[in-house]
Amino acid sequence: MGPLNRDVWEGLSAQKKEERLRDLLRNFPTGMKYEGLETFERFGQRIETGVFSYEEQTFVFVPGDRVTLGWDRWQVGMNEETSADLLETVSEYGVEDVDSFLSSQMSPVREVHIAPMLVECRNHPLGWFEVTEAEAMAQESSYFTEELEKFKLSDLNQYELHQEFRLVRQGEAIQIFWFNEDLTLEYLIEEEAKAGFGLLTEEEWEYLYGGGSRTLFPWGDSFDYTMKLKHFGSLEEVEGIVDESVEQNPSLLVENDRPYDLELPNFFGVQFAGDPYNYELTLDASGNMMPKGGDGGAMICGGMGPLVGFLPAAAVYYRDGNAGELEWEDMIDYMNYRRVIRLAGLSV
Template identity: 25%
Template sequence: MDLFEQVEWANWKNLKDPEKEGLLQQLLMYFVPPTVEINTIQLVNFELYGIKCRTFELEFDGELFVFIPGNSEAILGWDLGAEGLRSHELLGFDVEDLEKNTFKTTLTNEEISPVSEWLEEEPQYDLTSLEGISDYINEYTTNLRKVAIPAMFVQKYALPAGTEFLGIFDTVTGSFEGEVEQFFPYEEIICAQLFPKLSAEESFTWSFPKSLLVKNECYLEFLPESDYYFVYSHNDFTHEELKLAVKRQGFDLLSQNQWEFAVGGGTRRLFRWGNELLIQDNESGRQIKSKMDGANMFGLVIDTEQKHFELTDDLAKSKLINQLVEKETIIEKMLPLSTYFHPRHMISADQKLSPKEYLYRKVIKIES
C-alpha cells in the first residue's frame, strides 16, 4: 500500500502504534509547510457512539490539531427524514400516547439533484406530524451522496472569523497569560473597556460584556461562569480575504464534504452523538449534553450554542447556525446541530465577517 492508502480509515484503524508513528512522520515531512512550528505530538483515543479512533493530537503554531484518516467512499448527506429519531420527542407526546399515533413513510437512499444555491421563499411545513417533520428535515439537510475525503490535519477548536488566539485575560487580577508581546499593544484599550471609571450608582448595574471587538486590533470573548476572557488578534476580513490569510499560513478551510465527514465520521445518523433530541435536567440529559459538547470520534469540538455559523471554503455553504429567534418545536431547535444541516444563509463577496457571528477551522489536506 502507498502512503495515501495507509491513511484511509479502513486501513488506519488496523495499524499498530509504531506504524502510525512512522506514517505521521512522513505526513509531517511532506505535507506540513516548514514555516509551521510543530509542538506536542501524542497518540490519543477518541470515541463517540461506539465509533473509536486512535489518532494523533498535535500542535501547529501553538494551536491544537487532530489527524483524521481519509475515506475514499464516504457516504454523506441525509434523505431519511425522521427515521431513527424518537417520535414522542418530536411530537411532544407522552410515551403512553404513542399507541394512539401511527406513521408510515417511504424513504429511499437514491441520490437527488443538487440543492440550488439561490434563496427561495421558505416553504411551510406541518411540524405537528411526523411526515411534515420528515419533509422539513430532508429539506434542511444536504443531499445523499458518495464522496472521496482525504486524510486531514484539522483544527480541534474553531476560531472566531478573522482572529488568531493570543491567550487568556484574568478580570480579577488584570493579568494575561499567552503571547505577551502580541497582547501588549492592545492592553491599554482592553483595560479601558473592561475597567471603566464608574460612579457608585453605575457600578451597581455594570457587568463585563460578553464580547469586545476592536476591529483590526483585537477581539475578546467571555468564558461563561468564569472570570476569564479569551483574547484574539483581529483582522476585518471578507470570506476571500480570510481564505487567503489562512493559505499564507500554510492551511486551508474545509469543504462542506470534508466538514461533514470530520464532524460525523460518515455515520448514518442525523446527529453525531445519537438520536436523542430532548435534553432534560437529569443525569441522562447531562450525559447527552456531555457528548454534544465534548470531542467527537475524531477529537474535534463543535460549537453547540447556535450563536455562530461555521465557515467552509464556499461562501454559499456555511454550517451550524446563528439562531437569532427562539424556535418553538424541538426539531427546529435541534436540527442546526445535525452533521448534515445546511442553513439558508448566504455570505456576500464583499461582506466583512463578524467574529461574533462566524467561526472558521483550519486544515491541512493530505492530497496528491
C-alpha cells in the same frame, strides 16, 4: 500498501501508525510537533490516531474515506418521544409533512471521497482577534475605557459592544477581543495558504462531524434529551413538556458544572461549537462561503425549543437556507473557522 484511508489506517499496528505519523511531519509547517497516539470514541465510532501541536493549538490526523453525505430519508426513524416533540413543534408553524421539512433543511445526498487530513481540534472566532489592554486603548474607542472599568467591577462573565470589542472574564483575568472589521474571505484564504493551511469544505466538515453517519444526528435518528445544551442547560426527563423551551418551563433548566455535550471531542478528537447562534466557515465547490453548524439562532429565537432549535448545531447535514441572503460583514460576527492540511495522494 494504499492511501491513508480509514480502513487501511485501522488495520495498522500502533508502531506502524507512529512511524507514519512521524513521517508526515515533512508535509507540515515548521514548528508542528507530533505528540503521540490517542484513542477517541463516541457515538459508536472509534479511532486511534495521532495528535500534533502547533503554536499552542492541537491538531489530529483524520484518515480519508469514501462516504455518502447528505440526508433525504430515515435510516432507523425517530423514537416516539422525538417524533411527538418534532410534530408538535413544527405544526405550530404550519408544517404538516415532517419528513419534507427535515429534508429541506439538509444538504443533498451525494457520494464523495474525503482525503486524509490534519485538522485543528478547536475552531476560532473569525471576526474577533485578541489584544492586550494597551493595544485596546490604542484603538481610540470612545467607549472602551469606561466599559472596561465597569466590567472589572461587575459580576458579568462577558460583555460585548456590537462589532467593536468583547470582554471575557477568565478567572481573575479579562480577555479583550477586538472586531476585525477589515477582514475579507479572500484575505483569510490567502494568509492561511501562505502559512501552509487550508479551510474546510462543506463535505469535509460533514465528514468530520458525522464520520459518514447516515442518521439525522451523529448518534442516531432520535434526539437525546439527557444532553446539556447551551442556552437550555440540562434537560430533565419531564414527561409531556420536553418539547417546550426553557423560557416557557424554567424547571427544565438544571445548572451543573458538566460541559455542554455538543462541545465534547467526537470520535475523531474534533470539537465543535455546539451552539446554533454560531456558524463554522466552510467553502463550497466554487470556493464561496458555506456556513455550517448553526442558523444564527433563528429557530431558537422563534421559540422552537431544544429539538428543532438545535437542529442546526446537532443534525449532521443541516444547511442554513437563509445564509446566502446575509452579507459577509454580518456573518463574521458569529463565524468560527479551523485550519486543515490535506494529505491527498499520500500512502501508507
